[in-house]
Amino acid sequence: MKVIICGAGQVGWQIARHLSGERNDVTLIDNNPDLIRRATDTLDVQGITGFASYPDILRAAGAQDADMVIAATFSDEVNMVVCQIAHSIFEVPRKIARLRARSYLNAIYSDLYRRDHLPIDVVISPEREVAEAALQRLAAPAAFDTEYFLGGKAQLLGITLDADCPVLATPLRQLTDLFSTLQSIVVGIRRKGTLFAPEPGDQLFAGDQIYLFTDVADIVRTLEVFGKQTRKQERIIIVGGGNVGLSVARTLEKREHRVRVKMIERDRARAEYAADALERTIVLNGDGLDSELLQEANIDKADAVLTVTDDDKTNLLASVRAKSEGCPVSIALVNDPTLVPLLNPLDIDAYINPRATTVSSILRHIRHGRVRAVYSIGDAEAEVIEAQVLSTSPLAGQLVRDVGFPEGVLVAGLLKKGKVLRVSGGTRIEEGDVIVMFALSEDVPEVERLLQVSIDFF
Structure with a gap:
């Protein structure tokens, strides 16, 4: 398959890494020569420096016989134009665009993305995806990673095993026999930084990060088997009133089970905007690292804190401060994967990786x-x-x-x-x-x- 990826940032680079590793013909376009050089030096891809929305650049990338164009630049408008040109001039069969602005994603404008209007086959919204991931983390606070499968009937859970986990040093084969009615299976283990697929004779040890696949009906029991407690999330504090924080707060407000949400936003104009957009959420204007402000928000009575500002280090520090003030669960938005190993030493319970x-x-x-x-x-x-x-x-x-x-x-x-x-x-x-x-x-x-x-x- 011949694929053109427009935008060699984190997302474009990772997609290129996946597809080139599977022997696809991949060409990356970016106007930053350093990003193109990094990609061509480390991946089996072709690279072109230039503006992806220019027809001659797309032609140089081979758009005339491409199977797919993925527009993942930092500009929504550029991504839209790329798809239009790929369709109108080069008749590329499949076009995927990453769009961030909420206005472009409004359901009432969904007819815009049709072949006779703006020919985008698939629209990807990072903020919407990240907000959904945040909600999944809140639903399973004992897990550092979660994802639903099989139409919501099953869930992947990533959990870290503590020293008091009751099934340590037990072969997985024996666990299957001991809990024969439990619809759960350990599919992956990360030990000392290395991820592997376990065999029936493998045992689990304290500090292991394991990935469990379980029927949703057995989630509570599964977590208990591996020494994790579950509790309802009734009081949530969100640090960061950007698109992600706003989307999470809106969803929590709509839930039948009442969830009390407080939001902390540093920028005054954004805080006022969030306060107007939300109905029941209390919005506080201030710094999420401010101990007095966290106490004013009753952080010690909160069930979880979600830090989703646009700065990774702020998210990590705000999570640490919230835990030190008495919040039992912290979830941080982390863009930089090199910071993930710091989560355990900092006692941060879970993270969300927008790129992933x-x-x-x-x-x-x-x-x-x-x-x-x-x-x-x-x-x-x-x-x-x-x-x-x-x-x-x-x-x-x-x-x-x-x-x-x-x-x-x-x-x-x-x-x-x-x-x-x-x-x-x-x-x-x-x-x-x-x-x-x-x-x-x-x-x-x-x-x-x-x-x-x-x-x-x-």
Whole structure:
């Protein structure tokens, strides 16, 4: 597949990294020569320095025979123009644009994105994706990472094991026997910085970060098995009144179960705007690092604090300050993946990586076959892929034990006739089933082969 990616920033670079690693023909366009140089030096991609919205630049990138254009520059308007030119001049079949401005995303203007108007096939909104990720973290405060699958019937949970976890030093095979009715499986373990797919004889140790795939009905019990307590989130404090914070507050206000929300925003004009836009949320104008302001917001009585300013270091420090003032759970927005190792020493419970959520959303729309969801784990270390099993797939009609999955791939779950199943070696995969697989990044191409993607693409 020939793909042109416009914008070589964090998101564009990661998408290029994924696609070039799967032997796709990838060309990156950016007007910053340093970003292009970094990409061509580290990835198997072609690079062009120039403005992506210029027709001659797109032609130089090979738009005339491209299968897809992904417009992920920092400008919404440039991304729109790229898609229009790719459609009108070069007839590129599929166009994806990242749009940030809320006005462009208003549902009443959804007819704008049609082939006879503004020909964008898929619109990706980072703020909307990040706000959804924040809400998922709040729903499972014991987890540092979460994502829903199978239409909301199953969930991926990332949790850190404490020294008092009751199942330490127990082989995973034995856990399966001990909790035979529990619809949960450990699909990934990160130990001493290395992520791997576990085998049945592997044991768990304190400090391990594990990824669990579980039926939503068993989430509470699963967390208890691994030594985590669950509690209702009734009082939330949001530090940062930007698009993400505003979107989270709006959603929390609409919930049937009453959630009391307070927001702290440093910029006075933005705080006034948020106060006007929200109905029940109390908006405080001030610095989220101010101990007196946090006390005024009753931080010690809050169930969780969510720090979502546009500065990573502020988010980390505000989370630390909130915990020191008595808040039991802190969740921070972190753009820079190199800061993630600091979360444990700083006692920050969970984080949201906007790049990972945006990359996951884009991958969901460019994966081959009947792929319904893709979630990128860590710094593109692994993916959790949900897909419908096609009749042409080598998986169809096979027992799990007979498929011959790579070592870095685990079947996390299977949706059969509307019911989520816990998979064993004797489970038969049939046409029409929806399968969820955990795959280390180097094994993703093999997963796509197993899904027999090319026949069903476009």
